[in-house]
Amino acid sequence: xxxxxxxxxxxxxxxxxxxxxxxxxxxxxxxxxxxxxxxxxxxxxxxxxxxxxxxxxxxxxxxxxxxxxxxxxxxxxxxxxxxxxxxxxxxxxxxxxxxxxxxxxxxxxxxxxxxxxxxxxxxxxxxxxxxxxxxxxxxxxxxxxxxxxxxxxxxxxxxxxxxxxxxxxxxxxxxxxxxxxxxxxxxxxxxxxxxxxxxxxxxxxxxxxxxxxxxxxxxxxxxxxxxxxxxxxxxxxxxxxxxxxxxxxxxxxxxxxx
Ligand SMILES: C[S@@+](CC[C@H](N)C(=O)[O-])C[C@H]1O[C@@H](n2cnc3c(N)ncnc32)[C@H](O)[C@@H]1O
Numbered sequence: 368x369x370x371x372x373x374x375x376x377x378x379x380x381x382x383x384x385x386x387x388x389x390x391x392x393x394x395x396x397x398x399x400x401x402x403x404x405x406x407x408x409x410x411x412x413x414x415x416x417x418x419x420x421x422x423x424x425x426x427x428x429x430x431x432x433x434x435x436x437x438x439x440x441x442x443x444x445x446x447x448x449x450x451x452x453x454x455x456x457x458x459x460x461x462x463x464x465x466x467x468x469x470x471x472x473x474x475x476x477x478x479x480x481x482x483x484x485x486x487x488x489x490x491x492x493x494x495x496x497x498x499x500x501x502x503x504x505x506x507x508x509x510x511x512x513x514x515x516x517x518x519x520x521x522x523x524x525x526x527x528x529x530x531x532x533x534x535x536x537x538x539x540x541x542x543x544x545x546x547x548x549x550x551x552x553x554x555x556x557x558x559x560x561x562x563x564x565x566x567x568x569x570x571x572x573x574x575x576x577x578x579x580x581x582x583x584x585x586x587x588x589x590x591x592x593x594x595x596x597x598x599x600x601x602x603x604x605x606x607x608x609x610x611x612x613x614x615x616x617x618x619x620x621x622x623x624x625x
Contacts, residue, residue, distance in 0.1 A: 386598065401455075415454065422458065426465055436465035443492040447485065459560070459590060460489055466558070466586070467493035473557035474498065477580065479545045479573050480563035482515065483524070484531040484538075490560075491535040498537055500556075503563070505542040514602050545569060548576035556580050562590040566605030574611045578620055 403411040426433035440460055441451040452460065463486075474497055478487055481503035490499050504511035506525050511517070517524045532540050545563045549572070559577045564570055577587045592608040599605030615621045 382598065404454075419454075426462075431462070431465040431469055433461055433465055436461055436468050439468060439493070440464035440489075443489055446492065447488055457486075459562075459588065460486070462588065463490060463493055463560075471558075471586070472496065473585070475500070475556045476558045476560070477556045477577075478502070478560045478562065479548075479577075480561075481528065481532075481540060482562075484528040484540075486560070486562070487538050487540075488531055488535060491538050495537065497557075498539070499535075500539050500541060501532070502541045502543050502545060502548075504544055508544070510602070545573050545576070548573070548580065551576070551580060553579050554582045557582050557585045559585070559587045560590075561587060564601060565591055565603050566599050566601040566607050569601070570605065570607040571611040571614075574608065574615070578615070 400411065404415070423433045437452055443464070444450060444452055444456075444460075473494060476490055476494060476497050476499045478490065478499065478501040481487055481501040484501070487499055487501040490497070506512070506521075512521055529540070532538050546569060559581055561570075561573050561577055563573055574587075574589070581587050589608055591604065592612075593599075593604060593606050594609050596604060596606055599607070612621060612623070616623070
């Protein structure tokens with residue numbers, strides 16, 4: 368029994384070392400990418416061009432114009448963070464910008480996972496006529512405090528987020544665990560941005576609740592859908608979204624090709 372216990376401990380230690388190593392590799396790959404872009408490395412620029420073209424084709428397949436939406440997003444980002452969109456920023460900001468340039472006029476938007484409030488603020492600018500509800504865990508929740516490197520400057524983090532959100536009349540913040548969305552009324556949102564916990568057990572609940580809360584012809588947008596991962600976790604990365612979509616497809620909740 369003791370031997371098994373010892374083995375489990377060693378495996379856990381190895382897992383944690385591998386995960387630290389993965390983070391370091393990602394960090395240095397990102398630095399290398401930035402420096403190659405800065406020195407206009409031909410191979411890197413060609414790769415980047417291919418990725419952007421693929422994104423543009425994907426946007427077009429949804430009748431959305433990616434390129435023209437950058438300008439609108441730039442205006443918004445300039446007001447909010449004093450700079451334009453860069454390729455290292457989240458592509459979902461561009462998706463929202465292009466949605467705001469389309470026929471879609473959501474009257475109510477739900478964001479699951481407020482984080483620092485920047486995306487809620489971007490949505491508020493892009494959809495000035497919409498009511499935006501953004502939710503995150505209550506600030507006394509341990510998972511909230513200990514995730515996303517918030518613990519060291521926790522109070523400033525919460526104050527900064529609240530100050531930003533308070534600037535917008537069309538944003539309301541609700542401190543709640545998204546699992547409580549089970550009690551919110553059906554078909555009450557036109558656009559839902561699912562970006563809270565990225566793994567089990569919360570994400571499948573968020574996806575199920577989003578199906579309940581979305582109005583007919585509404586849009587549910589989900590962040591970080593990994594199809595394959597060496598290791599999943601509760602908060603940041605997992606294959607929970609794709610597994611849940613497969614289940615929803617099997618039982619007929621969705622019909623999309625996966
Ligand atoms: C990836 S961040 C959100 C980023 C933000 N939506 C954006 O677009 O930049 C995830 C956020 O979800 C919150 N979160 C995690 N689990 C949650 C839960 N069960 N209920 C509500 N929020 C949760 C975390 O506290 C964190 O602030």
